[in-house]
Amino acid sequence: MSKRKLEALFQTLIKEDKKAFTAYIMGGDGGIDRLEKDLLFLQESGADLIEVGVPFSDPVADGPVIQEAGLRALKNGVSLEMILNKLTEIKEKITVPIILMTYINPVLQYGLEQFADASRQGGIAGCIFPDLPYEEEALVKEHLAAADIAIIRLAALTSGAERLKTLTSDSEGFIYAVTVNGVTGERAELNAAEIKNKIDKIKSFTNTPVLAGFGISSADAAQSLLPSCEGVIVGSKIVQAFHEGRKEEIREFISSIKGLSLISG
Amino acid sequence: MSKPSYSMPDQNGKYGVFGGKFVPETLMAAITELEEAYQTIGRSEEFREEFQDLLKNYVGRSTPLYFAKRLSEKLGGAKIYLKREDLNHTGAHKINNTLGQALLAKRMGKNKVVAETGAGQHGVATATVCALLDMEAVIFMGEEDIQRQKLNVYRMELLGAKVVSVTQGSRTLKDAVNEALRYWVSNIDDTHYIMGSVLGPHPFPQIVRDFQSVIGSETKAQFQAAENRLPDYVVACIGGGSNAMGMFYPFIEDQEVSLIGVEAAGKGLETPFHAASLTKGKKGILHGAHMYLLQSGDGQIQEAHSISAGLDYPGVGPEHSYLMEEGRVTYTSVTDEEALSAFHLLTRTEGIIPALESSHAIAHAVKLAPRLDQNSSMVICLSGRGDKDVDTIRKMEGRSEHE
Numbered sequence: 001m002s003k004r005k006l007e008a009l010f011q012t013l014i015k016e017d018k019k020a021f022t023a024y025i026m027g028g029d030g031g032i033d034r035l036e037k038d039l040l041f042l043q044e045s046g047a048d049l050i051e052v053g054v055p056f057s058d059p060v061a062d063g064p065v066i067q068e069a070g071l072r073a074l075k076n077g078v079s080l081e082m083i084l085n086k087l088t089e090i091k092e093k094i095t096v097p098i099i100l101m102t103y104i105n106p107v108l109q110y111g112l113e114q115f116a117d118a119s120r121q122g123g124i125a126g127c128i129f130p131d132l133p134y135e136e137e138a139l140v141k142e143h144l145a146a147a148d149i150a151i152i153r154l155a156a157l158t159s160g161a162e163r164l165k166t167l168t169s170d171s172e173g174f175i176y177a178v179t180v181n182g183v184t185g186e187r188a189e190l191n192a193a194e195i196k197n198k199i200d201k202i203k204s205f206t207n208t209p210v211l212a213g214f215g216i217s218s219a220d221a222a223q224s225l226l227p228s229c230e231g232v233i234v235g236s237k238i239v240q241a242f243h244e245g246r247k248e249e250i251r252e253f254i255s256s257i258k259g260l261s262l263i264s265g
Numbered sequence: 266m267s268k269p270s271y272s273m274p275d276q277n278g279k280y281g282v283f284g285g286k287f288v289p290e291t292l293m294a295a296i297t298e299l300e301e302a303y304q305t306i307g308r309s310e311e312f313r314e315e316f317q318d319l320l321k322n323y324v325g326r327s328t329p330l331y332f333a334k335r336l337s338e339k340l341g342g343a344k345i346y347l348k349r350e351d352l353n354h355t356g357a358h359k360i361n362n363t364l365g366q367a368l369l370a371k372r373m374g375k376n377k378v379v380a381e382t383g384a385g386q387h388g389v390a391t392a393t394v395c396a397l398l399d400m401e402a403v404i405f406m407g408e409e410d411i412q413r414q415k416l417n418v419y420r421m422e423l424l425g426a427k428v429v430s431v432t433q434g435s436r437t438l439k440d441a442v443n444e445a446l447r448y449w450v451s452n453i454d455d456t457h458y459i460m461g462s463v464l465g466p467h468p469f470p471q472i473v474r475d476f477q478s479v480i481g482s483e484t485k486a487q488f489q490a491a492e493n494r495l496p497d498y499v500v501a502c503i504g505g506g507s508n509a510m511g512m513f514y515p516f517i518e519d520q521e522v523s524l525i526g527v528e529a530a531g532k533g534l535e536t537p538f539h540a541a542s543l544t545k546g547k548k549g550i551l552h553g554a555h556m557y558l559l560q561s562g563d564g565q566i567q568e569a570h571s572i573s574a575g576l577d578y579p580g581v582g583p584e585h586s587y588l589m590e591e592g593r594v595t596y597t598s599v600t601d602e603e604a605l606s607a608f609h610l611l612t613r614t615e616g617i618i619p620a621l622e623s624s625h626a627i628a629h630a631v632k633l634a635p636r637l638d639q640n641s642s643m644v645i646c647l648s649g650r651g652d653k654d655v656d657t658i659r660k661m662e663g664r665s666e667h668e
Contacts, residue, residue, distance in 0.1 A: 106563055109560065
């Protein structure tokens, strides 16, 4: 039933003219036991979706903040299996859809079938694999389909029209629109016009919701993007704030963006 | 019926289950562009002529296939020939590939390149061709490696390249690749990534193999001219695997030729300090390709260890991974100690100081040759010269300059 959770969320949000705020955290940063506290905190603070990152030794799509958070988690001995076990353990307390973001190698070593099965038990609604482009999706597709888990595809600023058409065909959950040519992490400025064009192009091919992410760290940046998409994803800013114990800032940040989304929506 | 001819990779960039394009979506357009450019520009008469001309007049090809008489006599078995890639400009096989890729990038309208380097050989070869072709080069190198290879860093800077110190992760080659990939994602519009080995997403393993296959093609012709047949054994060292792939590829369909790849066993396969990804690793996905990797049970990539910085990478290219599973190539390993002893042996018997990487191939020959009869023959790929390693060896063996 997990994939349906995403569909239901977007139906509600669209009906109420609201936007989705997605928070990313690194699973196991600060130890595996912090995961539950952080998830509940984000849920209570108004996050509509939560992306849980899985630490990997070589995260080529990530900037310094998430790289370091991943290394801290690895030093704590955290693995994909531990994260999925923890999510299964606390699943009754979590009402927002959980998206797992993981590089593909830990999944491959865990075993594709075991991974799909454990993810289903953990209540995972969708998976994002930053190093698994459309061409390689077949590796996991069957297993995740059987577990009723969405594969969330990424669309980049470098993806041309033909490519977007391919990426949006049979897309599930939402499309993750990558807003910079680069890695994750806070940016002083985003090219809002270019991003808007790209999102419009995506929307010309599909009704699947579009969430924008990579480099969004301010209410201003979110405000410039929210009118053209269904929501935003914020990672590095939240990861760093949790790491430094600035939880109130996270709550305020979510409120400010949720407030915006009401105005702009 | 004859066996169907070898045609890897397939149209999806796969070698059996290995290879592929496991990269972030932002890179897909550039990889597709490169694939197309390689099929069109890379196969054009004009490109090939320019490439061949520079290989001959700038790199100094063809390199000799040298009959190592004293070494053969000393080992007392097979006749041993050395393919002298150490005599190339910049002292190793690396330039065959950097020259090809830089020419391709230039014709694709990309005037900037990014590359990773471990010991600095690929970095120097990249900086060299960028000076030649008036291109900008940014080279990522682990902080640890920068400390170990200061002269190569200075060489790259003399040639006009910008060397960026990588302080993330283990601060060695694997992390330099991560940073180079991140840089490429951020500068995708005007920058080409010159991958240094038969690694990375398709089409890199194929392009690097093809540019390096000049090694094997020359060897085949030179051996024919000298012995009027094919060699019984062809031996090459394997880090990522580019000199070996370039050497083996033209021999793949010649079943009578035994192909042997030699990995770095470091302090020993029973210790955690080795770089034997094929011998001791498991299948996995890193830096764009499905291949054999040194990794933990939960899929975290482990650090490789070898006396030779050029073999210090925790994976082996997808085509080697495939050729091992197919049984066409045999992969073995030698320890730091064995490589070091082969280094001294070649230096003293032939007056050739080999790179520590190449010393691994020689070390295997030292074991194999005496077991073969005098009618059999062996070619060793001497992939680079050892000048860069002399200081490391001097320090390691505790000799002062005045002794």
